[in-house]
Amino acid sequence: MTDSLAPARPAPPPPAKFSTAAWGRWFWRQLTSMRVALILLFALAVASVPGSIFPQRGADPIAVNRYFEQNPALAPWLDRLSMFDVYAAPWFAAIYLLLCISLAGCILPRTIDHVRALRRPPPRPPARLSRMQGYRTGAVEGPEVDVVGAGARWLTSRRWRVRTGDGWVAAEKGYLRETGNLVFHIALLVLLAAVAVGSLLGWRGSVVVIEGRGFSNTLTQYDTFTSGRLVDRAGLAPFTVTLDDFQAEFERGDIQTGAPRDYRAEVSYLATPQSGAETATIGVNSPLNVAGAKVFLTGHGYAPRVIVRDGSGTEVFNGAVPFLPRDGNFTSTGVIKVPDSDPQLGFQGIFLPTAAVDAEAGPISLFPVADDPALFLSAWQGDLGLDDGVPQSVFRLDVAEMTQVGLQSLRPGESWTLPDGLGSIEFVGFDEFANFSVARDPGKELALAAGVAAILGLMASLFIPRRRVWLRTSEDPTGRTLVAVAGLSRTENSSVDDDVQALLEAVASDGSGPSIGNSEGPRA
Amino acid sequence: MNADLALLSNQFVYAAMGVYTLALISFAVALAATRGQVVEPQRVDAAAQLAKVPAGVADTGSSAHDAGPAVERAGVPELPPGRRAGNIAMSLTWLATGMLAVGVVLRGVSAGRVPWGNMYEFSITAALAVSVVFLLMSIKHDLRWLGIFVTGAVLLTLGLAVTVLYTESAQLVPALKSWWLVIHVSAAIICAGGFTLAFVFSGAYLIRDRAERRSPDGVARGWLSARLPDRAKLDRMAYQVVAFTFPLWTFAVIAGAIWAENAWGRYWGWDPKETWAFITWVVFAGYLHARATSGWKGRRAAWIAILGFATFMFNYFGVNMLMPGLHSYAGV
Numbered sequence A: 001m002t003d004s005l006a007p008a009r010p011a012p013p014p015p016a017k018f019s020t021a022a023w024g025r026w027f028w029r030q031l032t033s034m035r036v037a038l039i040l041l042f043a044l045a046v047a048s049v050p051g052s053i054f055p056q057r058g059a060d061p062i063a064v065n066r067y068f069e070q071n072p073a074l075a076p077w078l079d080r081l082s083m084f085d086v087y088a089a090p091w092f093a094a095i096y097l098l099l100c101i102s103l104a105g106c107i108l109p110r111t112i113d114h115v116r117a118l119r120r121p122p123p124r125p126p127a128r129l130s131r132m133q134g135y136r137t138g139a140v141e142g143p144e145v146d147v148v149g150a151g152a153r154w155l156t157s158r159r160w161r162v163r164t165g166d167g168w169v170a171a172e173k174g175y176l177r178e179t180g181n182l183v184f185h186i187a188l189l190v191l192l193a194a195v196a197v198g199s200l201l202g203w204r205g206s207v208v209v210i211e212g213r214g215f216s217n218t219l220t221q222y223d224t225f226t227s228g229r230l231v232d233r234a235g236l237a238p239f240t241v242t243l244d245d246f247q248a249e250f251e252r253g254d255i256q257t258g259a260p261r262d263y264r265a266e267v268s269y270l271a272t273p274q275s276g277a278e279t280a281t282i283g284v285n286s287p288l289n290v291a292g293a294k295v296f297l298t299g300h301g302y303a304p305r306v307i308v309r310d311g312s313g314t315e316v317f318n319g320a321v322p323f324l325p326r327d328g329n330f331t332s333t334g335v336i337k338v339p340d341s342d343p344q345l346g347f348q349g350i351f352l353p354t355a356a357v358d359a360e361a362g363p364i365s366l367f368p369v370a371d372d373p374a375l376f377l378s379a380w381q382g383d384l385g386l387d388d389g390v391p392q393s394v395f396r397l398d399v400a401e402m403t404q405v406g407l408q409s410l411r412p413g414e415s416w417t418l419p420d421g422l423g424s425i426e427f428v429g430f431d432e433f434a435n436f437s438v439a440r441d442p443g444k445e446l447a448l449a450a451g452v453a454a455i456l457g458l459m460a461s462l463f464i465p466r467r468r469v470w471l472r473t474s475e476d477p478t479g480r481t482l483v484a485v486a487g488l489s490r491t492e493n494s495s496v497d498d499d500v501q502a503l504l505e506a507v508a509s510d511g512s513g514p515s516i517g518n519s520e521g522p523r524a
Numbered sequence B: 001m002n003a004d005l006a007l008l009s010n011q012f013v014y015a016a017m018g019v020y021t022l023a024l025i026s027f028a029v030a031l032a033a034t035r036g037q038v039v040e041p042q043r044v045d046a047a048a049q050l051a052k053v054p055a056g057v058a059d060t061g062s063s064a065h066d067a068g069p070a071v072e073r074a075g076v077p078e079l080p081p082g083r084r085a086g087n088i089a090m091s092l093t094w095l096a097t098g099m100l101a102v103g104v105v106l107r108g109v110s111a112g113r114v115p116w117g118n119m120y121e122f123s124i125t126a127a128l129a130v131s132v133v134f135l136l137m138s139i140k141h142d143l144r145w146l147g148i149f150v151t152g153a154v155l156l157t158l159g160l161a162v163t164v165l166y167t168e169s170a171q172l173v174p175a176l177k178s179w180w181l182v183i184h185v186s187a188a189i190i191c192a193g194g195f196t197l198a199f200v201f202s203g204a205y206l207i208r209d210r211a212e213r214r215s216p217d218g219v220a221r222g223w224l225s226a227r228l229p230d231r232a233k234l235d236r237m238a239y240q241v242v243a244f245t246f247p248l249w250t251f252a253v254i255a256g257a258i259w260a261e262n263a264w265g266r267y268w269g270w271d272p273k274e275t276w277a278f279i280t281w282v283v284f285a286g287y288l289h290a291r292a293t294s295g296w297k298g299r300r301a302a303w304i305a306i307l308g309f310a311t312f313m314f315n316y317f318g319v320n321m322l323m324p325g326l327h328s329y330a331g332v
């Protein structure tokens, strides 16, 4: 860099004598130095790495549990170091907060300097112009003032900041570079503030919805719900969404057979309880905007529909139960809990949209579309353990107090009569379900604005050259006016050569006579 | 899906690889034939011509400099050794790049979409991007010394693409069906070209720098180092590509965030891909800072650029293949 706009301050030596104020100043100088900013930037990069290696609670809590099961000795230690919550860890926060302070501490003085520079006229020409870049001379037939005036006019019309004096012109251009740089750095702080707004005031819920059913935007309806500290959880916007129809298409050709091609959820929704119903299609990249929140389609699967009757033939369960897809062909597993029969019944099931039985893997689906569906069931009787008050996963059967009564595979329409007069289960058919994720982030618009400002500022800061030019006149014995021009490039992407040459040509042709010649001198 | 076009696309990619190989050989011959210090004819400065000052006085700044068309104008009758091979190599590179471009376009046409839906397609498009950035820069600078590295990198990428990463032309998985694919990924692919060049310039800088420092009179005499431009020029070129690429990378990351917001409901979720994009961004911001910090210019800055490139490549190969995440690619 020829001449840094904001020269890096050399770090001062630590104070020799102890004094809180002196140490404070020293520490502050250190913190706001470019070198420390650089070190903090690298610390931030390094600190981000473990979050991509270890599973993170925020993104995938199930994977974290699995990690604990597989590495029982190591995991608690990693947990103590926040390795499963890297981006919420105190040490991570310490780095970016220090960086923020450092950033603020460097923006403030630079902004003040820059505002001063914007008001100050450009510096006078140096004593020896011939030492500066692009030094050239020429001569004009005519009185001196014309040349200075012409030079100043030409430079002003090209939006240089101009200062004139007795026989000289000084001009500077490219202040927008530093402005852009400040805008960029400030935008980073704003971006961080926007992230903070989002994490304090944003919320996110997920819900499984079977075709024909719906959900309303209240806490109890969500399967999972996370929210920022300042969210009024009871006061969520009261909209409701119903899943009318779900469609998924898969590749049937030879290439990438079974790969998903399109998902669509046809929904109807009420933005408020009073408003009329509207319909919409939610696709993978096209969420539904409703009441300040967005509804996303994040997954889908099959929900086998079954009717369970007890020993006396009374219907004790009738409904569709979502099964979780386990592979790309939608081999899906789930459980059916029947607490209302005596004894209680439970079923572990595998639903296969296109059924096959593999010699090693057992029941497995060959294609994601329900071309040839089957339901494999394992029936249990006993105590489901639902009354213990411990919340249970709907996808797991607690068989501690149960005994297995048998295994059976069913096609749609088939029934299985359980042994010992326990009753029967009928596989009626299946519905499809969709996973929706509903989110509101009140900081995202601000974040986007900050991002755009950052890019624009960055481009100004990197592409706009900052430079100075000077012109000085003197009279030669024959009565002509001698003109000397030179410049100074203050950034490394610019050359003042063209500017200086153009300035000389401009005053020469603008003056009363033609330029008689110009020559180049050595460069600085 | 048009299988014939996909096949034709493959043939163009293979043919381009053949021509790149010839270009690589020619670049190697050119490099070997350039003996010792590259002392090139001085540029004939327009201003100097105007003033009728003999060429050579005008430019004292650098020795290996833009020879370009000015040399021909100066009327050098016999091409110096290595120059003819170098010219042939450049022509071959233009030809190969044209063929690769046809291959990439046909691939897109065969699938009826932009040709960056899986790693095979990213790779051939990124190879094209590197070539194009190189050729565009070669219009202004004499980059024949660089050709061997660029064609080498392109061949390596294409080789990996057609062997390990090859996927049949097919439609996209739903997650990728978005305009943001066109915007975000094309920006990222151009950045791949830019960061690769920054890496090569910085690597060359380190080699040249070492040679210049070790030599008592500051003249690089190593087989390779003597054939490289001087370190000041390499440093400047590395900075220039980063200065161009870094804002574009910032844009690519923000475009990715907008897409993520639209697809998953959060603009930033520290998915491994996002994390490594952030790491690359931070490292190159570090590079720009380093060049403005005393004690960090030159060698350290060059190492930072190399590190930045490594994080970028890790994001592409390491994260795609090793780490689970939301980013989906059909057939890797």
Ligand code: HEM
Pocket (backbone or CB within 6 Å): A004, A005, A006, A032, A033, A034, A037, A041, A099, A100, A101, A102, A103, A104, A106, A181, A185, A188, A461, A462, B282, B285, B286, B288, B289, B292
């Ligand atoms: C925290 C303390 C920081 C300080 C003291 C600081 C200081 C500076 C200074 C003086 C420049 C101008 C150098 C030049 O003209 O090349 C600069 C440029 C830059 N800064 Fe910072 N910065 C800080 C933080 C950051 C952060 C956190 C980032 C974001 C990652 C960042 C990104 C950049 C970039 C990309 C440039 C390049 C612009 C250019 O080269 O003109 N800075 N910074």
